[in-house]
Amino acid sequence: MAVRNLARAGLGERTEVRVGPALESLPKLADEQPPPFDLVFIDADKANNPHYVEWALRLTAAGSLIVLDNVVRGGRVADPANDDPDVVGTRAALELFGTHPRLSATALQTVGDKNYDGFALARVVA
Incomplete structure (x- = not known):
């Protein structure tokens, strides 16, 4: 689905989709020493959210944006x-967003078909 949607958006030639467990893929990606990512969108297994935030910090630079999805989880x-x-993983990632010296963050609640949820945005400041 991702490949098809990226192609429909005209981004198929400019993107690469990697499939597999993120905690296995991210070290391999880091070993390739890519240029810093401008945007990291985290929407994976929530228990590992703190690990994904740490990886995002390794793969970004000042000015990058990290988005963490599904952070309200119905208020839980x-x-x-x-x-x-x-819930524990999401809470820990939010705490990391709020305390990490390289991040300036906020969280927003959303209301819609999925009841209520939200996302957090963190700007990498250093």
Whole structure:
């Protein structure tokens, strides 16, 4: 689906889609020493969100934007007693967004067909 949508958007020649577990793919990508990414969109297994944020920091530079999707999770992220791995991972990633010295971040709640959820935006500042 990603390949087809990128082609429809006229970006097929400018993009590369990699399929596989991200925690296996990201070290390989980093070994290739690509130029810093301008935008990183994280929408993967939520339990590993903190790891994806750390990888995003390795692969970006000042001025880049990191987007973390599905951060409200129906309000469950705000419940400290909720120990669901997806909620715990999302909460930890949000805490990283809020405390990491290289990031300036905010989170937004959305309301729609999926009830309510949200996303977080972090600008890499250093």
